[in-house]
Amino acid sequence: MARPRLPVGTAGQVRVYATSNGWRARCQVRDYDGQVRDIERRASTKAKAKVRLAEAVRDRVRPFDDATLTGESKIGELAELWFAEVRDLDRSPTTMEQYRYSLDNRILPAMGGLRLQEVSVSRVDQTVKVIRAKHGAATARMARSILSGMFGLAVRHDAMVANPARDIARIESDEKAARSLTVDEARDLRAKIVASEKAVAWDLPDFTDMMLATGFRIGETSAITWDALDFGVGTVRLRGTVIRLKGQGLILKLRPKRRGSERTLELPSWAVDMLRARRERRDSWVTKAKVLQDGEITIREVEPVFTAPMGGLRDPSNTQSDLRAVFDAAGYDWVSSHVFRKTVGSLMDAAGLSARAAADQLGHKRVSMTQDRYMGRGLVRTGAKDVLERLVQDDRPS
Numbered sequence: 001m002a003r004p005r006l007p008v009g010t011a012g013q014v015r016v017y018a019t020s021n022g023w024r025a026r027c028q029v030r031d032y033d034g035q036v037r038d039i040e041r042r043a044s045t046k047a048k049a050k051v052r053l054a055e056a057v058r059d060r061v062r063p064f065d066d067a068t069l070t071g072e073s074k075i076g077e078l079a080e081l082w083f084a085e086v087r088d089l090d091r092s093p094t095t096m097e098q099y100r101y102s103l104d105n106r107i108l109p110a111m112g113g114l115r116l117q118e119v120s121v122s123r124v125d126q127t128v129k130v131i132r133a134k135h136g137a138a139t140a141r142m143a144r145s146i147l148s149g150m151f152g153l154a155v156r157h158d159a160m161v162a163n164p165a166r167d168i169a170r171i172e173s174d175e176k177a178a179r180s181l182t183v184d185e186a187r188d189l190r191a192k193i194v195a196s197e198k199a200v201a202w203d204l205p206d207f208t209d210m211m212l213a214t215g216f217r218i219g220e221t222s223a224i225t226w227d228a229l230d231f232g233v234g235t236v237r238l239r240g241t242v243i244r245l246k247g248q249g250l251i252l253k254l255r256p257k258r259r260g261s262e263r264t265l266e267l268p269s270w271a272v273d274m275l276r277a278r279r280e281r282r283d284s285w286v287t288k289a290k291v292l293q294d295g296e297i298t299i300r301e302v303e304p305v306f307t308a309p310m311g312g313l314r315d316p317s318n319t320q321s322d323l324r325a326v327f328d329a330a331g332y333d334w335v336s337s338h339v340f341r342k343t344v345g346s347l348m349d350a351a352g353l354s355a356r357a358a359a360d361q362l363g364h365k366r367v368s369m370t371q372d373r374y375m376g377r378g379l380v381r382t383g384a385k386d387v388l389e390r391l392v393q394d395d396r397p398s
Contacts, residue, residue, distance in 0.1 A: 006036065075115075092253075121167045
């Protein structure tokens with residue numbers, strides 16, 4: 001009967017021989033290219049020779065040119081390899097900053113010293129649960145996503161046999177479902193924003209009108225330039241977003257949150273009128289700004305429609321704070337800028353427009369995202385009443 005073939009990466013029986021000046025340990029190893037090779041190590045004692053041979057078997061070169069992961073590798077090493085791999089995939093700079101922050105402040109302090117062979121589902125599950133308890137569900141979901149990507153890389157390097165992040169408990173959201181504005185509420189809030197001295201000083205009436213007219217995010221609205229508007233047909237072209245990068249400041253990134261998010265949308269007539277009036281109020285909108293395109297930052301002259309109150313690019317973070325103050329003062333403390341996006345989706349849904357149309361308006365890749373988070377639920381008038389009337393109406397006495 002033929003001798004069983006050695007599994008890839010394993011060694012056969014160890015043989016130890018005395019030499020003139022010590023001991024020699026020898027065995028056969030089936031390497032990761034499938035070839036069987038003889039290896040040996042020498043030492044002054046039999047035990048040391050066997051240990052050196054075992055280390056040599058463990059450290060056999062795997063078929064990766066740059067970095068080798070084994071069960072002995074630490075999570076900290078894995079994290080750096082994963083981060084470098086993701087960075088090469090042309091992720092958004094803000095996304096990379098979030099990944100780096102989550103690694104340095106959430107994941108590595110909790111698990112960075114563990115070796116891959118020490119990682120278990122329960123360890124990962126407990127780490128993510130602690131992050132959720134301290135920082136919320138959204139932060140925990142990001143940590144789980146990063147860990148899943150890291151361990152997936154380890155599996156591809158044969159350093160782990162399975163991805164433990166995939167089997168941890170589901171992270172339930174701790175956020176209340178945001179409601180949308182009704183038409184009457186939207187009209188009332190718009191009137192209160194126009195009447196607010198602070199809102200006018202911060203140039204928020206036109207800004208919020210544009211958000212309601214499009215469903216754009218704050219950064220996307222801040223990035224609209226005059227050449228993206230076509231007054232003849234009443235459209236706006238979304239081509240980018242304003243972000244803040246560490247060490248760089250505000251940057252106009254000429255590509256929105258997702259590549260597929262670049263789109264042209266029709267504007268309601270009242271928004272076109274607002275934009276025409278806005279353009280006529282100033283002679284020049286030119287400002288110098290840092291522009292990020294194709295991975296390169298340059299300084300260019302741009303013409304943003306919505307500049308900061310003192311000029312230059314509008315800071316989304318500062319605008320968010322200003323909106324919070326205005327909404328609270330208007331008696332709409334439950335409203336956030338995201339409610340404006342949800343309002344657009346819900347009004348489209350109520351008007352009988354398809355979920356696909358709403359997804360295109362909001363720039364969602366998946367229609368299910370639009371349906372689950374941006375369309376109203378709990379409706380009383382679902383339309384079922386009229387449909388179900390037919391079940392018995394023909395049987396009623398005349």
